[in-house]
Amino acid sequence: MLSRRALLAAGLCFPGVVHATEPARADVTFQAFIEALRPDAIARGVTPETFDRAFRGLVAPDAAVLTRTRRQSEFVRPVWDYLVGAVSSGRIARGRARGAALASTLRAIEGRYGVPGPVTLAIWGVESDFGASAGDVPTIRALATLAAAGHRGTLFRDELLAALTILQRGDVTPERMSGSWAGAMGQVQFLPSTYLAHAVDFDDDGHRDIWISAPDSLASIAAYLKDLGWDQALSWGYEVRLPGGFDLARDTGDLAHFTEQGVRRVDGRPLPSRGRASLFLPGGLGAPAFLITDNFEVIRGYNTSDSYALAVGHLADRLGGGPPLAASWPKTAGLGGPGLRQLQIGLAAAGFYDGPTDGRAGPKLREAVRRYQIGAGLPADGYATAALLARLTSRPASRP
Numbered sequence: 001m002l003s004r005r006a007l008l009a010a011g012l013c014f015p016g017v018v019h020a021t022e023p024a025r026a027d028v029t030f031q032a033f034i035e036a037l038r039p040d041a042i043a044r045g046v047t048p049e050t051f052d053r054a055f056r057g058l059v060a061p062d063a064a065v066l067t068r069t070r071r072q073s074e075f076v077r078p079v080w081d082y083l084v085g086a087v088s089s090g091r092i093a094r095g096r097a098r099g100a101a102l103a104s105t106l107r108a109i110e111g112r113y114g115v116p117g118p119v120t121l122a123i124w125g126v127e128s129d130f131g132a133s134a135g136d137v138p139t140i141r142a143l144a145t146l147a148a149a150g151h152r153g154t155l156f157r158d159e160l161l162a163a164l165t166i167l168q169r170g171d172v173t174p175e176r177m178s179g180s181w182a183g184a185m186g187q188v189q190f191l192p193s194t195y196l197a198h199a200v201d202f203d204d205d206g207h208r209d210i211w212i213s214a215p216d217s218l219a220s221i222a223a224y225l226k227d228l229g230w231d232q233a234l235s236w237g238y239e240v241r242l243p244g245g246f247d248l249a250r251d252t253g254d255l256a257h258f259t260e261q262g263v264r265r266v267d268g269r270p271l272p273s274r275g276r277a278s279l280f281l282p283g284g285l286g287a288p289a290f291l292i293t294d295n296f297e298v299i300r301g302y303n304t305s306d307s308y309a310l311a312v313g314h315l316a317d318r319l320g321g322g323p324p325l326a327a328s329w330p331k332t333a334g335l336g337g338p339g340l341r342q343l344q345i346g347l348a349a350a351g352f353y354d355g356p357t358d359g360r361a362g363p364k365l366r367e368a369v370r371r372y373q374i375g376a377g378l379p380a381d382g383y384a385t386a387a388l389l390a391r392l393t394s395r396p397a398s399r400p
């Protein structure tokens with residue numbers, strides 16, 4: 001059998017559909033990148049047949065992939081904007097119906113992995129609208145494009161090799177292996193390395209199928225959360241009301257301590273007596289306030305955005321019959337990506353922040369904002385606003 005390279009040289013390889021609006025033109029650099037991958041794939045046990053079949057017809061990178069992966073809505077939109085889409089009334093209704101239809105499966109999954117059914121269901125809902133929109137971009141094409149571009153170092157090259165390993169195992173065909181523009185696969189949006197480490201075959205047909213099988217998809221989500229350290233004794237968090245004069249500087253502690261300080265769940269039910277939590281004010285003081293547990297960080301292990309974790313937690317509550325958020329969001333947005341980047345630079349220069357300059361909100365930036373606010377005598381809600389950035393850039397901050 002002729003190799004793909006030989007076929008290309010002979011002009012016998014037909015360009016595949018690379019992008020709907022542009023004709024595929026063979027890209028020599030891209031093809032050289034693919035060929036250079038071959039020995040590493042073979043060393044991992046991928047046969048030449050699997051390798052050639054995986055890349056059949058793929059002769060150029062997909063420009064649309066590179067464009068699309070620059071936008072990640074959970075990082076660039078205000079948290080409440082993201083929540084409106086991620087926890088819509090339509091999604092809650094669909095999720096409750098799917099949850100009812102899959103009740104016995106969800107119970108069995110909860111029994112095996114210790115992750116509550118509504119949480120598993122909520123992640124399935126946010127990732128793929130309960131399996132309805134898993135993405136139809138061929139995974140090999142997406143990963144090869146990102147890998148050849150050197151997007152995020154060698155991460156996508158490693159993921160491409162992992163994807164070839166999955167094909168070699170026969171769990172899915174190249175035609176069915178699809179997902180997002182960023183190479184996240186199937187109904188659970190696992191990158192290939194996550195799939196290899198955490199996906200499970202829950203319906204016992206011998207294949208870990210996160211593309212078609214709802215039981216495999218749900219169980220893979222629960223297994224991943226368990227592996228990330230889900231504590232089955234705790235919720236993800238609670239919406240709370242703070243008592244007047246609450247000292248925001250004391251934002252982490254035992255749940256019992258928060259109860260002693262007069263912090264109350266908005267639904268009137270008691271906070272658990274054991275476990276630790278942190279105060280999370282994603283819209284600043286006056287907007288919805290949350291006590292989040294270590295399980296919030298577990299959800300962030302699935303997708304590192306605060307907005308994502310909050311959407312999953314709140315959707316899980318709603319799927320379990322819980323009410324909408326009690327407090328209202330602010331009228332004006334906090335800082336977006338470019339502003340957050342400036343804030344990171346400013347806080348780093350002032351000695352408050354040593355994380356990445358990536359324009360993304362997260363626990364590290366929140367903590368830096370809080371320490372700056374405490375030093376400046378401001379309410380320490382950790383909320384990054386334009387006013388805070390203006391203050392930081394207009395006057396020198398004292399180091400913590």
Ligand code: CA
Pocket residue numbers: 200201202203204205206207208209213216
């Ligand atoms: Ca299966």
